[in-house]
Amino acid sequence: MYFLKRTLFLLPLLLVISFLAFALVRAVPGGPFDRERKPASPEIERNLRAKYHLDQPLWQQYLRYLGGLLHGDFGPSLKYRNHSVGDIIAQGLPVSIALGTAAFCFALGAGIPLGFYTAARRGRWGSYAGSLLAVLAICVPSMVVGPILIMLLAIKLRWFPVALWGSPWHLVLPTLTLGLYFAGRIARLLHAGMLTTLHAEFITTARAKGLGETAVLLKHALPIAVLPVLSYSGPMLADLLTGSFIVENLFQIPGIGVFMVNSSLDRDYTMVVGLVLLYAALLLVLNLLVDFACAALDPRVKYE
């Protein structure tokens, strides 16, 4: 029942978000056609604005936009005048999804074992080393990690290409650059989750019953300790799927991350609203799925 209500709320929520984005991006000073060189006559500017209906009142422009949305048309891009917003997203989103999913898998695949290890070996030097690694992964920004990886693995060792996209080899360095931070976060989250869980009563009970430490850790503590990681995964996945500006810029990957930043700087109104809607929809849906998963997995959690 609760989840049904949440699902129904999605649509009105997206509508409000679309209107806010629509209005805010037009309120910012500077327009999509402001350039260092102005057109030769004010009429040219007038023609431009008329073509994209920018001379109409805001509510009219918004209604026109909504009408387009109903047909699945996000409007033409104001910067890439031969492309529509839908085209650009269709070109770039699969690439960002591929990269984001790879980074997601890497983050979980490296972060969960690391966090588990540092919690299981707490107090020993192995745990401290592991924690240090995790913290380093969080603190060193991708702007630094990326060039270092390129320098070592692509230029010196020539194992991978320096940039661009197209083969599995092109996927490795961007995945590492993008996923390292999240791997560190997940490791720390799981570490904290494990330590908290290990103090719970049902763990004491399991130990009292005579269960081996491995069984206690893996079968009883881990499924509960991993729940914060699960909650974090939702927004993390939404973030990863819509592309990272830094990584896509550095490796020149044709995803939509670059557009998310550049569209605001270029005042490409339609592109901004389209991307905001995409990101919002992803975030809302993923959060919903995560909450659903949490409720299903943790018998203690009940939503009304």
Place this chain on the structure above:
Amino acid sequence: MHPWLRTLGSIPGAAVCLWLLAACSVAEPKADLVVINGPDPQTVDPALATGIEDLRVINGLFEGLTRYDPVTARPIPGLAERWEISRDGRVYTFHLRDKLIWSPGQPITAGDLVYSWLRVLDPRTAAEYAGQLYYVTNAQSFNNGRLKDPSLVGVHALDSRTVRVELNSPTAFFLDLCAFQTLAVVPRQVIEKQGDQWMRASPLPTSGPYLLDGWRLNYKIRLRKNPYYWDAANTRLDLIDFLSVSAPNTALNLYDTGQADVIWDLTNIPNELVDELKKRPDYHAFPYLGAYFFRFNTTQKPFDDSRVRRALALGLDKKRLVTQFLHAGERPADHLVPDGTAHYTPAAGLGYDPDQARHLLAQAGFPGGKGFPRFHYLFEGSGGGGRIHEQLGVEMQHAWEEQLGIHMELAQMEKKVFLAAQNHLDYDLSRSSWIGDYNDPNTFLELFRSDNGNNRTGWKNARYDSLMSQANLQTDPARRAALLQQAETILVREELPIVPIYFYAGFTYFNPARIQGIFPNILDVHPPNAIWKVERREAEGGATSAVHH
């Protein structure tokens, strides 16, 4: 096994699947030439294009009546093989070549040219560079919407191979304009069917040496040799890729690992490495038709007084500024029209004279800088991770503080906010640059006419306007150049609504032992069909000599 472990184990499994999936991308043939073009082209529609990165690609796709000579960038016959100009310089009659075709059975006609130009002028196209055609009679009225009948615009097809153009006044650079991207010939048959999305048509007929083989935004544009181009025999490379690379370090990495053959534009190499890269034979810098300057807001006190403006110009040692920060081949500028502009000797500017500067400032009522209000220098972020605008601003601030005793604040803004402020004359001093559209002083000097939208200084000078108008009515090139020089003298010696700082350097980066056909011309245009690779030639030469032995 615990269900959790199974779930965890599926993650590396998913990763491997993804990896393999990514491998399923279709392998495409390697290009003959890979060029790092710089920022992503926004469009390759000649009527809509504005940036130089757009032009570089369009240069290969669509041609106009004239085209650029790869060596000198002067206009040479393109789709038109010859032309006649009337005595008064107002009427041009162009004769198109024989047997021009879009594709077999579809000739390129004079009607196509007229259609292309009228499309640029049509208000519904909303072409930003429609102004390039305003020299044609009735063009501006048609673009403004005041004239509804396009057949009254001064461009007509006399027959399928003859075009007659009527101009408002003699225009010395009109043939240069005909080579400019906006005036290129586009396929009417496709546009009329597909409207705004016509570039997605497949096949897409083009009037230039190449076809559009693929266009991936923020990544790559692929050009394939057009077999129906009139000069296809001289197009040496079959496949050319233009890469859009935004990070200069990535561009250099791609070049050094052999994934790119050419880089052009200085913004595409890391500024900090210029001194190092200059030592390599790949580095080519040359004079360019671009100027870096700053504007005064002449509607604001005390910058309404030309003595103040002259004082600030005289107090700036531009040679020092350039040698300190700009090592790529830029030159200090005392006048606005870059050196090397065709058929023109630039005016002499003011130079560096701090004593005279102090004297003028005192005359204007601010002896030793006393009483001079604090003022701001507006600029936007310097692209490509550099800080050149800021660095030059700091130097200017320091120089004037020391020499004149006046205090300037720096105000960096986001690009669009900066442009809005400049447009509304909401500044004291603001940074500017201008790249010429064609090789003639007019492209710079017309900016400061009283009615020009790119003036943005509030400066209005009737004598300047009259000199410019007179110059552009002149058919005698020597007399015209003299008049333009007089106008420029007012601009850079007497009135100074702007202060020029330096001239840009054109830049190409390629290995001349492997690649030829890229020449250092002042417009920095490099028609793709002139470029060729040396190794191919060597292979051919080797094979022939083997046969002869």
